[in-house]
Amino acid sequence: MNYLAHLYLSGESEKILVGNFIGDYVKGNRYLHYHDEIAKGIVLHRHIDSFTDQHVLHKAAKKYFRDDFGHYSGIVIDFIYDHFLAHNWTSYSGISLARYAKGVHSVLLSHFTHLPLHVQGFLPFLIQNRRLESYATVDGIIQSIQIMGKYTSLPSKSEIARRILLENYDDLQTNFVDFMEEAIQYVKDEFEIELSK
Numbered sequence: 001m002n003y004l005a006h007l008y009l010s011g012e013s014e015k016i017l018v019g020n021f022i023g024d025y026v027k028g029n030r031y032l033h034y035h036d037e038i039a040k041g042i043v044l045h046r047h048i049d050s051f052t053d054q055h056v057l058h059k060a061a062k063k064y065f066r067d068d069f070g071h072y073s074g075i076v077i078d079f080i081y082d083h084f085l086a087h088n089w090t091s092y093s094g095i096s097l098a099r100y101a102k103g104v105h106s107v108l109l110s111h112f113t114h115l116p117l118h119v120q121g122f123l124p125f126l127i128q129n130r131r132l133e134s135y136a137t138v139d140g141i142i143q144s145i146q147i148m149g150k151y152t153s154l155p156s157k158s159e160i161a162r163r164i165l166l167e168n169y170d171d172l173q174t175n176f177v178d179f180m181e182e183a184i185q186y187v188k189d190e191f192e193i194e195l196s197k
Helices: 004-010 014-025 029-033 036-054 056-062 064-089 097-110 115-129 138-151 158-167 170-191
Strands: none
Touching: 004 036, 004 138, 014 036, 014 064, 014 097, 014 115, 029 036, 029 056, 029 064, 036 056, 036 170, 056 064, 056 170, 064 138, 064 170, 138 158, 158 170
16 A cells, blocks of 8 residues: 555544554664554554555456566555545545645644654655645556656556556456455454544
8 A cells, every 4th residue: 555545544543644654664663662653553554564465456456567567566556556545535535635635744744753754855745746636646646656666666667557557447446446445444453443434
């Protein structure tokens, strides 16, 4: 899962949201140095990642991208899942995506000193470019994949990702909807996080 899905699956707790957002950037047992609720969010992030990576639907979605992206296909699907969450946002939340993103930005900024330095570095750009909202369009999510390709080892094949997404849009969207239903149930059962639509 990418940023938006992790944030959404955090529920109502601001500190769990902060922990879930920074989960990729806190290694090993360093989460123990954080406030209990932030630490819970970091652990939640790790569990969501494990749940996602092992899920049959996520594995099925990766097959669409495997020939071109190899073992990075899971990262592409994480972005694609965020696109479908943003695109279908009204099915998952009673507030607009713009309002939700503004609230997330406020929470993250209010906890700025708790964020790892790398997150402090990119957060202003995420906010300024309204990245979470941009996921709702194909252009927006492909741009995010393109940016990731510039700064990481993800293959720079964003236009190929666009073509595969558009050619298989309905099947991938159905895959996401089915997966997300199970992910919502997972955080409810394992972490007692209730997500009100």
